[in-house]
Amino acid sequence: MIYYTIKRLGLALLVALTVSFISFGLLYLSSDPAIAMAGETASDADIEAIRKLYGFDRPILVQYFDWLQRAMGGDLGKSYYFRTDVSALIGERLPTTMTLGVCAITFAIVLSVPLGVAAAIRPNSLVDRVALFLSVMGQALPSFWFALMLIVFLSVNLRLLPTSGSDTWLHFVMPTVVLGYYAAPAIMRLTRTGMLEVLSTDYIRTARAKGLRPWVVLFKHALRNAIIPVVSLAAVQFGFMLGGSIVVETIFALHGAGFLAWESITRNDLPTVQGLILVFSLFYIVLTFFADLLNAWLDPRIRIN
Amino acid sequence: MKRQFLLTITSMALAAGISGVAHAGKSDDTLNVAIDRELESVDNYYNTAREGIVISRMVWDALLYRDPATNEYLPNLATSYKWVDSTTLEFDLRQGVTFHNGEKFDADDVVYTLDYVSDPNNGAKPARNVNWWESTEKLGDYKVRLNLKKEFPAALEFLSGPIVMYPNEYYAEVGPEGMALKPVGTGPYAVTSVEPGKRYKFKRYDGYHSSSPKGQASIGNVVIRTIAESNTQLAELFSGGIDWIWKVKPDQAERIEAQGQFTVKNSSTMRIGYLNFDAMGRHSKNPMNDVRVRRAIAHAIDREGIVNALVKGESMVVHSLCFPSQFGCTQDVPKYDYNPEKAKQLLAEAGYADGFEIPFLAYRNRDYAEAMINNLNAVGIKTNFEYLKYAAFRDKVQDGGSPFNFGTWGSYSINDVSAITSHFQSGGKDDYSKDAEVIKQLGIGDSSVDPTVRKDAYKAALSRISGEVFMFPLWSYNTWYAFSKEVDFNPTPDEIPRFFTAKWL
Amino acid sequence: MASSDTQPNGATSVYGLMKKRVRGHQGMIIGSLIVLSVLLIALLAPLIAPHDPYQQDLLKRLIPPVWDSRGSWEHILGTDHLGRDYLSRLIYGARISLLIGIGAALISGIIGTIMGVMAGYFGGRVDMIVTFMITVRLSMPVVLVALAVVAIVGGSLQVVITVLGLLLWDRFAVVMRSSTLQIRSMDYVAAARAVGCSTSRVLVTEVMPNVVNNLIVIATIEIAHAIILEAALSFLGLGVQPPLPSWGLMVSEGKDMMLFEAWLITIPGVALFLLVLAINLMGDGVRDITAPENRN
Secondary structure, X not given: OHHHHHHHHHHHHHHHHHHHHHHHHXXXXXXXXXXXXXXXXXXXXXXXXXXXXXXXXXXXXXXXXXXXXXXXXXXXXXXXXXXXXXXXXXXXXXXXXXXXXXXXXXXXXXXXXXXXXXXXXXXXXXXXXXXXXXXXXXXXXXXXXXXXXXXXXXXXXXXXOOOOOOOOHHXXXXXXXXXXXXXXXXXXXXXXXXXXXXXXXXXXXXXXXXOOOHHHHHHHHHHHHHHHXXXXXXXXXXXXXXXXXXXXXXXXXXXXXXXXXXHHHHOOOXXXXXXXXXXXXXHHHHHHHHHHHHHHHHOHHHHHO | OHHXXXXXXXXXXXHHHHHOOOOHHHHOOEEEEEEOXXXXXXXXXXXXXXXXXXXXXXXXXXXXXXXXXXXXXEEOOEEEEEEEEOOEEEEEEOOOOEOOOOOEOXXXXXXXXXXXXXXXXXXXXXXXXXXXXXXXXXXEOOEEEEEEOOOOOOHHHHHOOOOEOOOHHHHHHHHHHHHHHOOOOOOOEEEEEEEOOOEEEEEEOOOOOOOOOOOOOOOOEEEEEEOOOHHHHHHHHHHOOOOEEEOOOHHHHHHHHHHOOOEEEEEEEEEEEEEEEOOOOOOOOOHHHOHHHXXXXXXXXXXXXXXXXXXXXXXXXXXXXXXXXXXXOOOOOOOOOOOHHHHHHHHHHOOOOOOEEEEEEEOOOHHHHHHHHHHHHHOOEEEEEEEOOHHHHHHHHHOOOOOEEEEEEOHHHOOEHHHOHHHHHOOOOOOOOOOHHHHHHHHHHHHOOXXXXXXXXXXXXXXXXXXXXXXXXEEEEEEEEEEOOOEEOOOOOOOOOOHHHOEEO | OOHHHXXXXXXXXXXXXXXXXXXXOHHHHHHHHHHXXXXXXXXXXXXXXXXXXXXXXXXXXXXXXOOOOXXXXXXXXXXXXXXXXXXXXXXXXXXXXXXXXXXXXXXXXXXXXXXXXXHHHHOHHHHXXXXXXXXXXXXXXXXXXXXXXXXXXXXXXXXXHHHHHHHOHHHHHHHHHHHHXXXXXXXXXXXXXXXXXXXXXXXHHHHHHHHHHHHHHHHHHHHHHHHHHHHHHHHOOOOOOOXXXXXXXXXXXXXXXXXXXXXXXHHXXXXXXHHXXXXXXXXXXXHHHHOHHHOO
16 A cells, blocks of 8 residues: 555656646747746846846756746745735635635535436436436536526525625635536536446345345445545546636636636736646645545555556 | 526516615715726836726825816825926925824925835836936925936826825835735825735725815725626626726626616726837838838728727727827827728739738727728738737737737826827837837927927827828727716726715715 | 348347337437537538628627517527627537537547557556556646647637647547457457457457447547537637637627627527537437447
């Protein structure tokens, strides 16, 4: 188990580094950092001076390792736009996004797993058809449309919820639903498939034959095994959410890291974007890493592979 | 379709919802305002957004104040001023003024502020606001002298708006970072809370000096929130969470007005749109180098049609590269009517009877750009359209990378031709013609203090720009405001909403 | 249960079995019909569109569809913010959506299949590298890649298809890899190798035909996925550029009028929804018919 953990950890770190380097390269290719830093009113001379001063004329690899070195020491540089430390900026905005992400994935799981189980118990029934239809609907509905429709119904018309902002937990209800419904279809389908497979296996038939109550069979035996791929998927979806939260955060004025990422990209605020990508990919990798560990613990066969 | 039905219900529900709105604004004496972008800093000298200007007028005062109705310069923190000579100004300062934190206002504050922001090492922006004076001298507790680097006719314009006075003891202690988190000024509103980029809270300053031309604020509290999505702003307005929004899109504004639940007003702004051409071949050898092609394009664009159908409001076609109210601006320049036939004729003369293809860049008002592209297609000109974010657009243009682009300029609401024409046509980074005659005339206008000399020089420059179509002025912009019926608010043509003049109805 | 399906000894042929499944699978039939209709509309666009989708008329902006009191039969589905006929744009938009979906799926399919099959067949180092690349790809922010590409090369239909193609290959790779792993241990593969067939020959003649079913299922999923993603990219301004009538762009352009003239979004939105639904049904159907045990 230890060896497995170390191996996965090493791999995870390597992935993080690769992603951060590719992103670094893409960013530098799409905008000139000297101009971005100098700002609007700088003269050509100012820009050249900045280029030399900050070493923007060095080869990309050198610049990247320079940045990486400082990043590992916790220094993510200063935002070109806000002129404050990127780490402080991200630290301020990240909790909102994390809260949103955790709530959304919880919502997605709470919604999809029971639905998937119900659909699996009665395949091709009404429940099954409804579940599948909802899952397609979930993927084909533009999230901004869904978000704004929720706002119109629940906030403007029924006055049940506040429209935008992040002050109270009520402010997170609609954003959670909008962000979560996007992950729900995949989780639902996977649960359903897994359960279908498991329910037709021998040991389940044995358990039933032994006379165990249906609920016990369902949850203690079937679900525990069916849930394995769902765990990985949930981790992957959580990672996607960090990216998908841009639209949700923009519409609900949540001012989290997703909104910051998009605004920073459009403002050519390179250090902030780099910092955010690093943080996001690290989170994603940590998540999948823990998902792997959880799976390996649930199913020893995976460790041996 | 199920969705269509749902949406009909929605619009009905929306209509029902709007009529049941409870205006929280007046009942707790708080005006809730929504803006669409994050401010990089509330410090007046470290942001360049319009919203920053709005907040600046609320929180700080300048030595003078330009009356938005008459454009006169009235005394504010200074009781009087005198031009000692063409590069020296002296001010008598007002006594008995206190900052929000209790500090007394006197000459030390003026000297410290002006010295600090004019020092290029401190990076105050925009640089053109603060780089035109040499030094300041304290002549007495309430008297200062300002030495300009050279003649600068827009001096009073700047000193009556963007150059606000900071408390020297406080600013020396906390600097721009501190000021951005806890602003302190002498203005009609004091800041009670700053959540950077998210929300700013203001409370009426009851110690505001009574002789200020801004007047005493009537509304007790103001909260400014950043809501980037326009539909969310509208939803908040409809549900009563927000009382006042601006920059509403014309199509939206018309329909809100038709529903009759909110007050909708429109006001012109100083912003104008323009087309910029590579007249001198800075980018490459291309059709834009030829004046006949540029004139053809001037005739090909249906500006009137676009203004009537798309821009609307108080906008109008402009013929010279400035906003009509700006000092030195005149519409008495060569004009071009909408005449596609003439355009085709000119193109044929220039050797492009079959038209040509050219890259075309823009960063805002995509629909206006598309309408113009349509006009160009009609005379045979095809465009490779690229729509970039402002930062990318600006960089590409200033780098010489765009032979043909559509941009706009708001002059930072400075009511002087030097804030726009000189910016674009004095040989700077945005200048793709660098015409010697234009540069010379603009130079004369920018540096003389004689109004007649300035007007003549600017007229000469503007005429030549329009005659040679170095840049093609399109139309002026306008802003739509929508707010609760409990608010009495009047927009001003300088596009700087003044909440300290708003009242509850 | 046509008698021609049954053979003399009473057993049904494989083909007969499939035909039976097809007839019983309503979802697939509906899905296929819709997709075929969209395909037909796309192909016949110049013949059926009532107006030129690019023709602006600034005096006739935002006219509602014919069922509204302000609508007219001249513009059955109304006009957009530049006065262009919405029905015509919808019809031509079918071309763009299908092009994007199929193009992106093709590119990502080729990339993903090659990578997945290689990983599954050769295992070891190759597998490690491919798995690593898949993980990196999944950790990359899609928006950033799209933005960077658009910033460098500019936005256009080809760019969007390429970007989506470069981003959607991961599921192909994963599924192809696991399918290949399964097949690799089969007897007939071992037999082919024992006989002395070259690796590429084995791949083409033994492995590929057996993973094709999964490939088709994934392809349909990714076509739908690409179409939806293009809509999301258009929302952010990184998708197809105007004046192209992509459905995603039409939704994005209508967004500002959402609370007032909802039909601007509903119409292309419903079109997108129907197409995606249909593709999904079709994909489900193909899977159910060829290998129902793989239901996912």
